[in-house]
Structure formats: C-alpha cells, structure tokens
Amino acid sequence: MMHTHAITRTNAQWLDGLQRPEPISDAVADLRDFLKRGLARTFADRRDVDDSDLDDFAQDAVLRVLNRIDSFRGDSRFTTWALAVGIRVAMTAMRKRRWGDRSLDDLCIPQDASSDAMRAAPDPVVVTARQDALTALRASIDNDLTPKQRAVVLGELAGMPTAQLAEQLHTNANALYKLHHDARLRLRAGLQQRGFCESDVRDIVYGSSND
C-alpha cells in the first residue's frame, strides 16, 4: 500500500515518529514508500535496476536513515535529507555491483583512448602546451606521491568505488578522502615545481583564455 501523506509531515512529525526506541510503524512505512519513489525516479533510465532492487535499496536506506538520524541538522526538509541518505545507500550498492570483485591490481585502462581535451584544441601550440602539462602531471603522479596516495588517485580515476578502494587499502572512507586531498595538494605543488601554474592545469581542460 502506498501512503499518500508521506511528504506532508513536518520535520518534527518525522522525527517524533522515527526517533524512538520503537519507531512508529506508519512513519517507517511512509519513509520507505517515499524513498522508494525517489529512488525509482533516480534510476528511471537504468535497465539494470528492477522493482526488487528498489525494494532492497529502500529497505536498506530506511535502516541507514534511522541509524544516522541524530546527524540530521534540521536545516533542510527531513525528506530531502533522507533522500540524500537513500541515494548514497543505493549508489554505493550499484557501484559495488558494477565494479564486482576486481582489485587494484586488475585495473586496466586502454592505452589508445583519445582525449576530448586534445581533440578540442586543434591549434598545435595549444596542443603542445597541454601535452607538456599532462606529461608533467604524469611525472608528478609517478614521483611526488606515496604509494597509497598513488593508488587512491589511480583507483579513483579508474572509477573504483570508494568502499572497495578503502577496503583494499585497509582504511575507511574518511581517511581515503584525506589521502586523495593530500595527493591533490601534492600534485598541484608538483606541477608548480615543473613550471606549471594553476591556470596551465585549468587550460588542459577548458582551453586557454587566449584560444
């Protein structure tokens, strides 16, 4: 049964219904229905997500919402916050499913992949400048990062999900983010040491302002 009053509750009413040792069953059911509808819109164009998946995602999302309800700051609608939590749950599950059991050692990237950034810059001078910046970035990855930082950067570039990456590096998501942040700061410094300023880096992607 789909409950129709799910989004008419106030934040206080949601919290009153859910923030108890034994949450009110109507509130839990409303939350599950609301999350399932939202996730259905999120995955509307995905053929690899069926109704059974949506049920599972919604159920797991309800549990996650209840587990972290104390972190709701009250500066948004409760439903928006719960939906964000539900999306995190569902996306994490989908990324894990897509990634499978591949490990960091299995990462394989096609070497002949061409770059849109390169194709978008027919001017040989611009192309050369960007190639130089990319070469410097490769050198910085190889020489300026710790092995763990390099693994995080390369794993993230290959699309490896955070949960799997953290598991393989025997760390957690927050520590992984710090590793990635520290790596980015080192790479920026490494580029500067190789004669490239921040605008050069941006030009790799967006093109020079003088193009």
Added chain:
Amino acid sequence: MEPTAAQLAELARQLAGTAPNEIDCEAVLDCVAAYFEATQSGITPSADLAMVGQHLEVCPSCLEEFQALVRASAGE
C-alpha cells in the same frame, strides 16, 4: 596502470578545484540536502554550505549522488 590523457584531464579539473580545506564525503552527506534546497531556491549558500559546492567540484561520486538527488526530487 597508466592513466589516459582524458583521465589526466579529469584529474587536472579536480586539481583546479582543490582547496586547502575541504569537507569529506560523510560531512557532505550531512549538509547536501540544505545545499540542494538553497540552490533550488536561488539562495546563495552560506559559507558553511558553500563547502559542499567545492566538494562536488572534486568528488565525482558525490557529484553523481547530487545529480541523482536533483532527479529524485523532481517529482516531489
């Protein structure tokens, strides 16, 4: 593994958006709803919430989830 030029370009985009102080993905989850509602209402996010926007520039996963939140909220 050797990153492609396209991947290096994506990394360069992230480097351009890197700030000395950033919030992590867990912290983003706590305040992305408020950031979303502020941006949907045309309100300039507070300095606190602006850090969510900065995070979205450098974190493809959180950006993907934010875009999903936009889609999921479209029918509410």
